[in-house]
Amino acid sequence: MIALYHVTKRYEGLARPALDNVTFQVKKGQFCTIMGPSGAGKTTLLRLLFADERPSFGKITLDGKDLVAMPKGNIPFMRRQVTMVFQDYKLILHWTTLENIAFALDIAGVRRKESLKRATAALEEVGLLHKRDVPCSWLSGGEQQRVAIARALVVQPKVMLCDEPTGNLDPSLAGGIMALLLRQHAKGVTIVLATHDPTVAARHDGPAISLLRGQVEVRE
C-alpha cells in the first residue's frame, strides 16, 4: 500500500537531514506505528506520505502510484482517500465542530444533508456530540484533537495517517481513541500512527518502526 525507498528529506538551514535514507513498506490493512523521540522526523515522514512535502531524494509510492510524480491537481483527490490527523489539529477555529467535519464530506461532493448526518455520527463516535454547534476555538486541546480524528475518519478513507493522535488526551480518553482507531483498522483501513509513547505502540501488534534522528530501524 505504502512504500518508501531511500527517502531523504533535508530542510534548508538544517545540518543533518530530518529523514535519512528511510526505506520501509506498509501493507494494505496494516496498523503501523512510527516511534521516536521528539524531533526524530515522525511528522516529516507523515507529511511526505500526505504529499504535503516532497522528499529531497528517494521514491514514495501509494497504491503503486508514485507520490512524488503525482500531478498537483490529483493531490486533493488523493487526500480524500488518505487522511491525516495533524499534530496541531488544523481545524478552522471559527467554524463549529460539525462544520469542520462536514467540510471534508462537502468537498468530496457528498450531499449536504447526508454529510451533516455523517459528521454528526462521527462526532458521536469521538464523544463530542454535545459540542456539535460550538466553534472549535472554544474547545480544549484534547477536544480539538478528537474533532481532527473525526474529520479524518468521516470520509471513510483507505489510509489514515495519525500524528500523535493521543498526545493531548488523558489515559482513559487515549484508550478510547486507540480503540476507535483499532475499530477502523478492523474495517480494513490502513493506519500509520506516529507517537513517542511506547505504551500506545504496545496496544496493537502491527509493525513498528523506530525513528531516531531521521534514521530507521524496523521491528516486525
Add this chain to the structure above:
Amino acid sequence: MRLVFRHTLGNIAQRKLSFMVSALIIGFGIFLCLAVATFLFNFHQLFEQTLKHPSGIAFLSVDSAEKVQKVASQMMDLPSVQKIDFLSPKQAASYLAGAGVPAALLEDPDLSMPWMVMVYGGFDQVAAQKETFRKVSSIEGVDEVVYLGDDVMRLKNMFNIGAFAAALAAILVSVLTLFVVSAFVRLSISSRLPEIEIMRLVGATEKLIVTPFLLEGLLLGMLGSAVGFLLLRLCQSFAVTHFAQAELLPLEFLLPSFAAVLCLAVGSAYGSFRSH
C-alpha cells in the same frame, strides 16, 4: 457549487462593512463615468442634428432658372460640397420665416426675395469648407454667402474635449475597480490564509478554493455597477424634471460597460489570488 456560494456569502458576511464601502467606491466611480458618458451621448445627438443643417447659405443675384442652374453646376464642382438645395424666392421666404425672420421684413415689397442655395458639406473637413465658401462667393451670380461652419466647429471641439474626459473617466474607473477589488480580495485572502491551508490539507481542489474569491470580486463588481447605475438614474430623473430633456444611455452602451467592469473585477480578484 452550493458549497462555494455558502463560503462566499459567509466570507462576505464576515466583512460586510468593507464590502459595502468597496462597492460604494466602485459605484461612485462608475456613476461619474456614466454621467460623463450620458452628457456626451446627448451632446453627440445634438451635434448630429446640427450636421443635418446646411453648412452655408448663398443668396443669388440671378433670377432665371437657367442661370441658377449654371451657378449650381459650378458649386457642385467645388471640393467638399456634398449636396445643394435650391429654394425659389417663395420657398426661401418660408424658410427664413421658419428661421425666425420677422414677417414684416419678408413681405416688404422693396426687398425682393432672392433665390437661395443651401450648401451641405459635412463638417469633417471644416478647413476645406471655409475655402469652398470663399470660392462660392466668387462665383458669378452669387450675391452673398452666409457661412455657418464656425459654430459647428466649436461644438465639435467641445465634443472632442468631452470624449477625452470620458476616456479619462473610463480609465480612472478601471484603475479604481482594479484597485478596490484587489485590495478587498487581498485582505480577504490574507485574513483567511490559515483556512485556505487547512482546506487544501482536507482535500479541497484549487478550483474550490479560488472560486469564492472570484465570486467576491464578481459580486463587488455587480454591486458597484448597480450602485453606479442607480445614482445615474436618480441624477437623470432630477435633471429631466429640473433642467432639460436628457436621453438615457442606450442599453448597447450600458451592457458592455457593465460586462467590462465585471471582467475587470473578476480578473483583478484572480490576479490577487495568484500573486498571494
